[in-house]
Amino acid sequence: MPENSECIDGEEYPIDIWLLLAAYIRPEDVCRFSLICKNAWTATCTAAFWTRLYKRHYNLDADLPDRLQPDSVAKMRCLRARVIRSLFHLYEPFSLRVSKSPPLPESTPTTLLNSKCLLCWVNKVSGSRSELMWEFNFKFVKLPTKGKFTINVSTDMRHHRVRLDFQDSPVIRGKKFRGEQGVQVVLDPVHSVRLMDWWHPQYPTSSYN
Structure with missing residues (x-):
């Protein structure tokens, strides 16, 4: 293909489509999803995306600190960070990753x-x-x-x-x-x-x- 030629294959979908698809993304796939295109990345930057991700995995029996409880998350302050921290309590693949890690401080590198x-x-x-x-x-x-x-x-x-x-x-x-x-x-x-x-x-x- 010539150097200056433009690729005309493919189609750009509106942000609403990516917001809809984002509702079905697993936590471990958020990074891969955001790298698909600019609109996919934009979807992962919205408060709606992180709020829905939290609600999908939250359960009443979860042992969460106060700062990660629904009332605190609903305030939107540090929303993304709070949801990610919550997932290491709520989402089994993430909580297993923590439980399988060597005990601290033995795992501390020099x-x-x-x-x-x-x-x-x-x-x-x-x-x-x-x-x-x-x-x-x-x-x-x-x-x-x-x-x-x-x-x-x-x-x-x-x-x-x-x-x-x-x-x-x-x-x-x-x-x-x-x-x-x-x-x-x-x-x-x-x-x-x-x-x-x-x-x-x-x-x-x-x-x-």
């Missing part, structure tokens, strides 16, 4: 490369003025961008040492990570580390997400 830190927050756990205990929560998403997370032995040889390296460009495969080009954060000592996906039922979240 290195996380090319991930983006979306959010970080700190909570005071306990301790006097002389010895404070803090809980650091970093929300990472696995993307080809900007970061390296490394765990090794602390200087006191009894705990962990966590190093977070941030830079503006991703690390190219086969190239060495240049920590001096970005910002480095070192936490030492660290008593425990748990690394999990943002949708995991054990992932710490606030009532707002």
Whole structure:
């Protein structure tokens, strides 16, 4: 086919058709469905799509935290994230995936490369003025961008040492990570580390997400 020729085969269907088809998509097929065409992707971006997906799999016997109950989901705040988190409680193929995962923190890798830190927050756990205990929560998403997370032995040889390296460009495969080009954060000592996906039922979240 000539380089500049336009493909005239096929037909573009209205968004209403894709919204109708989206009502029958399994949760694990949402990504594949959204890649069919622009209108299919648009359908998966609507509040109606995520609300219907939640209602299809919700049941009264489900043990859901308050932030994932129907009243909270109906408020539409962080709707997509709430529905996805709900599915790991409600949808058997997803809940089985969690139950078959190695227990935490044994499954925590020593290195996380090319991930983006979306959010970080700190909570005071306990301790006097002389010895404070803090809980650091970093929300990472696995993307080809900007970061390296490394765990090794602390200087006191009894705990962990966590190093977070941030830079503006991703690390190219086969190239060495240049920590001096970005910002480095070192936490030492660290008593425990748990690394999990943002949708995991054990992932710490606030009532707002």
